[in-house]
Amino acid sequence: MSKLSIKAYTTDYKSRWDRFVASLNGIYKGSKNTSFLFHRDFMEYHQDRFEDHSLLIFKDEKVVAVLPANKVGDTVYSHQGLTYGGLVLEAEIRLKEVLEIFEAVLNFLWQSGINILEIKVLPQFYQELPGDEIDYLLFLTKATLVKAETASVIDYRNRIPLNSSRKSTFNQAQKAGLQIQKTKDFEPFWKQILEPNLEARHHAEPTHSLEEITFLAERFKYNIHQFNVLDKKGKICAGATIFETRPVAHVQYISASPQGRKQGALDLLFRYLIEEKYVDKWYFDFGTSNEQAGLKLNNGLQFWKETFGARTRVQRTYRVSTENAHYLKDVVL
Template sequence: MSLTISRFTKEDESWWDDYIWQADNGTIFHTRRFLSYHPQGRFVDHSLIFKRKNSIRAVLPAIEMEMDKDRVLYSHRGASYGGFVYRDMGIAEAFEVVEALKKYARENGFTRILITLPPLVYMNRYSNYIDFAMLQNGFRYLKREISSVVQLPSHPDQVLSLFKSEARTATRKSIKSGIEIRLSDDYDTYYEILKQNLKLRHNVTPTHTLPELKKLAQLFPDRIHLWAAYLGEQMIAGVVNFICTPRVVLAFYISDNKEFQQYRSVNNLFYHIFQWAVQEGFQFYDFGIFTVNMDPNWGLGKFKENFGARGLFRDSFELLMWSPQNP
């Protein structure tokens, strides 16, 4: 029985997120709850559902958009990661799903497909079948960014051994200075630190507005947390953590007040966050990418390596429907 493809409708919201959380490779970014934080009109949703008879074989969160005069099917412009989400997919079915997507895109007037996949550790069951099927069907690597991922130890007492010598010294100094690390809901203060930090370092503004960040935290109170460092009652640093899968926690917006840099509060933050993550059974901590369009930020990469991070690919694939490989 061949695969059929239908476009996501409002009625599909009732089962979509449950499917994502029970899948081999679903993340917080594939859920409708996460994608719903975007205001109406920002994106034109074009998510797809792949079925065999009445069985859902895969879903693809996606939008449609115009880009460089192309009509693009993009998975997903409004999230860190996209791609097919599935359960128990073999190699033959991976090829079927990719071939069905190509046929659908061509029949619906798309001239380009863009898909960004999470790093491999986001999978509950490792597989490169989809990547292989896409490459064999004319997709190419658009870019291969490097994400800094820490493989967490089995016991909290082993966390400090992940850190390089200088980072261990700074962490101990911060702990002795009386800096307190705790969960916080004071996003307003944190956001002011973040804005100043990004302006000083990169002369940019945060990707998310303060209301958007607050909305995400409200949508996922059990999965999105603000960890903050306090000197007395003053917040001097913070990082927002996204619990993306049962195995992976992702750092968003690491930021500190440069007036208090001597307290090395960021080191202290990650020491406590890693201990919490190990206690909760997480296996990986993702610091996010330190490359932009495959151009490394060497200082940022070294900063993350100080906490035991190593680089894993975050791949973006592209299919040009009119290319010589896809006449």
């Protein structure tokens, strides 16, 4: 009879971990709900900020799931340094096996002195195969919903037309002679647009420093892309940073100068990204428009995204007590 075993991640497992999550680029048919964010090189760019507590789940000697995670006190998060997390599962795994794996993970954490597991669930539209097993198991283990954020998403298989207001500002940008540039140089956008705007509006900094985003883009050149908008004189006036997975183009950063906003630079850029560059994707994800852990909605930002045809999907974060593993004991008839 096959037996599950769980190992805490160490660098000795790096190659096995990365092979398992690498199906994103068609390199290896490992996991069905993967992302380049789960690659160890991405997870560890900010390892000084987090105490890693990632797990590998084996069936006999084969990796069947991994849990990207970090630890704070008696709580494990999957993962505070990532946009989403949860169990990354083998492509052909079945529900009963996932139930057994989740039960084993909760028991392992409980026996290790961890009382709470918090998971920011990977949204279904990021998954290449149906993969809502974890949602069902969180229900069974009486998990608590602690955060709900609204992502604005375009479904390319069921498009909503561009709003007429976007067409007029697009024409305005064209008349102003604005040009779109794809570049490997993140510095102009970071230093001239993004950082000044975040500081002025929110007294905040980007999640990734210029050094970090440059480092990551060098290692994930097929996934991280920078698009800028230049005025007639070649000066940057807007830009967007895209994180690309196989099914989704996700807007990680977006910002414009006062001149760029006035001339419709972002309308020009996003019409290109949506209708030309990423038209072969399944989804275009503008990201969330929430503040205060989802309790507040930035309506102006939400409305702007919706005028491109985006509509709402919800990204949920749950907390489950690890002692609740026993609720999974007698589920299967």
